[in-house]
Amino acid sequence: MIEVQHLHKSFRVHVRQAGWLDAVRHLWKRQYQVVEAVKDISFTIPKGEIVGFLGPNGAGKTTTMKMLAGLLHPTSGKMSVGGFVPFEQRPEFKKMMSLVMGQKSQLIWDIPPMETFLVNKAIYEIDDRIFRRTLDELVELLELQPLLTKQTRSLSLGQRMRCELAAALLHRPAILFLDEPTIGLDVHTQEKVRRFIAEYNREHQTTILLTSHYMGDVTALCDRIMIINYGQLIYDGELSVLTEKLAPYKRLEVRFSEVPNARWEDYGEVAEIEDSRVVLRVNRERVAEVSAHFLQHFHVHDINIQDPPMEEVITRAFQEELSHGS
Numbered sequence: 001m002i003e004v005q006h007l008h009k010s011f012r013v014h015v016r017q018a019g020w021l022d023a024v025r026h027l028w029k030r031q032y033q034v035v036e037a038v039k040d041i042s043f044t045i046p047k048g049e050i051v052g053f054l055g056p057n058g059a060g061k062t063t064t065m066k067m068l069a070g071l072l073h074p075t076s077g078k079m080s081v082g083g084f085v086p087f088e089q090r091p092e093f094k095k096m097m098s099l100v101m102g103q104k105s106q107l108i109w110d111i112p113p114m115e116t117f118l119v120n121k122a123i124y125e126i127d128d129r130i131f132r133r134t135l136d137e138l139v140e141l142l143e144l145q146p147l148l149t150k151q152t153r154s155l156s157l158g159q160r161m162r163c164e165l166a167a168a169l170l171h172r173p174a175i176l177f178l179d180e181p182t183i184g185l186d187v188h189t190q191e192k193v194r195r196f197i198a199e200y201n202r203e204h205q206t207t208i209l210l211t212s213h214y215m216g217d218v219t220a221l222c223d224r225i226m227i228i229n230y231g232q233l234i235y236d237g238e239l240s241v242l243t244e245k246l247a248p249y250k251r252l253e254v255r256f257s258e259v260p261n262a263r264w265e266d267y268g269e270v271a272e273i274e275d276s277r278v279v280l281r282v283n284r285e286r287v288a289e290v291s292a293h294f295l296q297h298f299h300v301h302d303i304n305i306q307d308p309p310m311e312e313v314i315t316r317a318f319q320e321e322l323s324h325g326s
C-alpha cells in the first residue's frame with residue numbers, strides 16, 4: 001500500500017548572521033546552508049497495518065509524512081502511496097488518503113464543525129447516502145453529537161481533535177497519516193482517541209502511519225515501529241523484538257510490609273528501593289527463578305513483572321545509534 005525507496009529531502013536555509021553589521025552585509029550576499037531532513041529511507045507498509053513512526057525532535061518524521069501526503073516534493077527517491085505518486089497531487093490520490101496534524105487544524109475556525117463536514121462533502125464529492133452513513137458512524141464513535149453545531153473556536157482541544165478526526169475520515173480514506181494526534185490532550189481524551197483509532201482500523205482495514213511522543217499511543221496501537229534519527233531509519237520491526245534486543249531485562253516490582261535485608265544486587269540491578277517496595281531490573285532468563293525465590297523466602301505482599309518502559313527502550317535505541325555514529 002505504501003512503498004518508499006531511498007527517499008531524501010533537503011532544505012536550503014538562509015543562515016542568519018549574529019551581529020547587525022554582518023546581517024546588513026549579508027543582505028547583499030546571503031549565505032545558505034543545506035539541512036538534510038530525510039536521508040535515504042526505504043520501507044513498505046502493507047494494507048491495514050498501523051505503524052508507529054518514532055524519533056526525537058527534528059528527526060524527520062513530519063517531513064516524511066508531508067512527502068507521503070504529497071505536500072512536499074522529495075529531493076530524490078521513489079514513493080508509491082496506494083499506487084499513486086503523492087506529489088503529483090491527483091484528485092484520486094487526495095480522495096484515498098488523509099493527513100491529520102495535531103498542531104494544525106483543518107476545521108474552519110468561525111463556523112461549526114458540521115459546516116466544515118459539509119464543505120468536505122462537496123470537496124470530496126461524497127454521495128449523500130454514504131455521507132450520512134459515515135457521519136452517523138463517526139458521530140457515534142467519537143461522541144460528537146453535542147459538538148456538531150457549536151462554534152469551532154469555542155471547542156476544547158480534545159473536542160476539536162475528535163472533530164478533526166471526523167473531518168479527515170468522512171471521505172473514507174484507505175490511508176491515514178496521523179502526526180501527533182493526541183498532543184496536548186488530557187489522559188482521558190488520549191485514551192478515547194486511541195480506542196477510536198484502533199476500532200476504526202479494525203473495522204475498515206485503514207493503513208495508518210502514526211507519530212506520537214506519547215508512548216502509550218504506540219504501545220496501544222502499533223505492533224511495528226520505525227525509528228528515525230537524524231533523517232535516517234535506524235530501526236524497522238516489531239516493538240517487542242526491539243525491547244528484547246535493547247532491554248534484555250524485565251522490571252520486577254516487589255511489595256512487602258517492610259523491605260527485608262537482602263543482597264538485592266545478586267538478583268538484578270536495583271532501580272528503586274523504598275520502605276516497602278523494591279524495583280529491580282532482572283535479566284529475562286532469570287525472572288521466573290528470582291520471582292519464585294522471593295515468594296518462597298520473603299513475606300511478599302505483591303509482585304509485578306513488566307517490560308521496561310518504552311521511553312527507556314527508545315532512548316537506548318537513539319544512544320546505540322549515536323555510539324555507532326561516533
Ligand SMILES: Nc1ncnc2c1ncn2[C@@H]1O[C@H](COP(=O)(O)OP(=O)(O)OP(=O)(O)O)[C@@H](O)[C@H]1O
Nearest residue numbers: 011013035037055056057058059060061062063064
Ligand atoms: N520547511 C523547512 N525549511 C527548512 N528546514 C526544515 C523545514 N521543515 C523541516 N526542516 C528541518 O528538517 C529537520 C526535520 O524536521 P521535521 O519537522 O521533519 O522533524 P520531526 O521529526 O517531525 O520533529 P518534531 O518531533 O519536533 O515534530 C529539522 O532539522 C527541521 O528544522
